Amino acid sequence: MNNLGRKIRELREKQNLLLRQVAARLEVDTALISKIERGERNASKQQVIDIANFLKANEEELLTLWLADKIKSVIVEEPAIAYQAMKIANKNLKNEERH
Amino acid sequence: MNNLGRKIRELREKQNLLLRQVAARLEVDTALISKIERGERNASKQQVIDIANFLKANEEELLTLWLADKIKSVIVEEPAIAYQAMKIANKNLKNEERH
DNA sequence: TTATATTTGACAATATTTGACAAGCCAAAT
DNA sequence: ATTTGGCTTGTCAAATATTGTCAAATATAA
Numbered sequence: 001m002n003n004l005g006r007k008i009r010e011l012r013e014k015q016n017l018l019l020r021q022v023a024a025r026l027e028v029d030t031a032l033i034s035k036i037e038r039g040e041r042n043a044s045k046q047q048v049i050d051i052a053n054f055l056k057a058n059e060e061e062l063l064t065l066w067l068a069d070k071i072k073s074v075i076v077e078e079p080a081i082a083y084q085a086m087k088i089a090n091k092n093l094k095n096e097e098r099h
Numbered sequence: 100m101n102n103l104g105r106k107i108r109e110l111r112e113k114q115n116l117l118l119r120q121v122a123a124r125l126e127v128d129t130a131l132i133s134k135i136e137r138g139e140r141n142a143s144k145q146q147v148i149d150i151a152n153f154l155k156a157n158e159e160e161l162l163t164l165w166l167a168d169k170i171k172s173v174i175v176e177e178p179a180i181a182y183q184a185m186k187i188a189n190k191n192l193k194n195e196e197r198h
Numbered sequence: 199t200t201a202t203a204t205t206t207g208a209c210a211a212t213a214t215t216t217g218a219c220a221a222g223c224c225a226a227a228t
Numbered sequence: 229a230t231t232t233g234g235c236t237t238g239t240c241a242a243a244t245a246t247t248g249t250c251a252a253a254t255a256t257a258a
Contacts, residue, residue: 003187003191018233018234018235019234019235019236020233020234020235028217028218029217029218029219030234030235030236031217031218031219031235031236031237032216032217032218034234034235034236034237035217035236035237038236040236040237041215041216041217042215044216060179060180063177063180064180064183064184064187065184065187067173067174067177067180067181067184068183068184068185068187068188068191069188070173070184071170071173071174071184071185071188072188072191072192074166074169074170074173075166075170075188075192078162078166079192079195079196081159081162081163081166082166082192083189083192084163085163085164085166085167085169085170086167086170086185086188086189088102088163088164088167089167089168089170089171089174089185090182090185092102092167092171093171093174093178093181093182096178097178117202117203117204118203118204118205119202119203119204127248127249128248128249128250129203129204129205130204130205130206130248130249130250131247131248131249133203133204133205133206134205134206134248137205139205139206140246140247140248141246141247143247
């Protein structure tokens with residue numbers, strides 16, 4: 001399970017909602033929501049936004065988890081150099097802020 | 100231009116090598132190397148390794164730049180939440196070290 | 199100009215991702 | 229013991245993305 005999936009499942013269960021109900025709202029198959037919660041499939045950005053609305057969650061928070069999962073899926077293949085690469089990417093980010 | 104492309108071009112020019120020569124060694128079209136240097140195309144991991152060998156560069160260093168570019172391409176679409184997402188991804192990384 | 203190096207855009211071939219569907223699993227209810 | 233309800237799993241075709249090449253365009257240098 002990934003960051004986003006865990007959070008979505010937690011929110012959904014707290015509100016006693018069924019996968020089926022979330023799926024209906026997003027107009028997708030139940031299986032897809034199941035896969036998103038278990039981290040087997042990635043949600044699209046729009047899906048994350050829709051889920052946030054439906055589950056009354058903070059949209060930015062969910063999008064942040066979603067992005068974190070995307071970063072994770074990139075670095076997971078290269079754990080030995082991941083940290084250093086993140087440092088560089090972070091520096092890039094800051095440099096671009098200044099332009 | 101991205102981190103890897105800039106470094107490759109720098110190394111290649113310092114050694115007075117042509118795109119054509121690098122391309123020959125990697126057995127790809129010259130245009131592809133040009134695109135990799137300019138960040139228009141991503142190199143595969145194997146290509147990075149081959150380039151490092153040919154240019155007598157540190158393989159891990161180039162792979163780190165390559166990974167940084169991949170991270171960057173993920174976060175660039177969401178600059179507002181990128182920093183926070185990186186923090187989470189980094190925490191994930193550390194947690195997995197401990198298991 | 200001429201020759202050589204690099205860049206560009208379009209393209210086909212491949213690979214990956216997407217979401218639906220159907221079948222399966224499991225626990226609880228009947 | 230069977231049915232029901234919720235969730236999971238595997239597979240598929242369609243859509244989308246990525247790959248490397250080719251030929252043409254553009255630079256760079258002599």
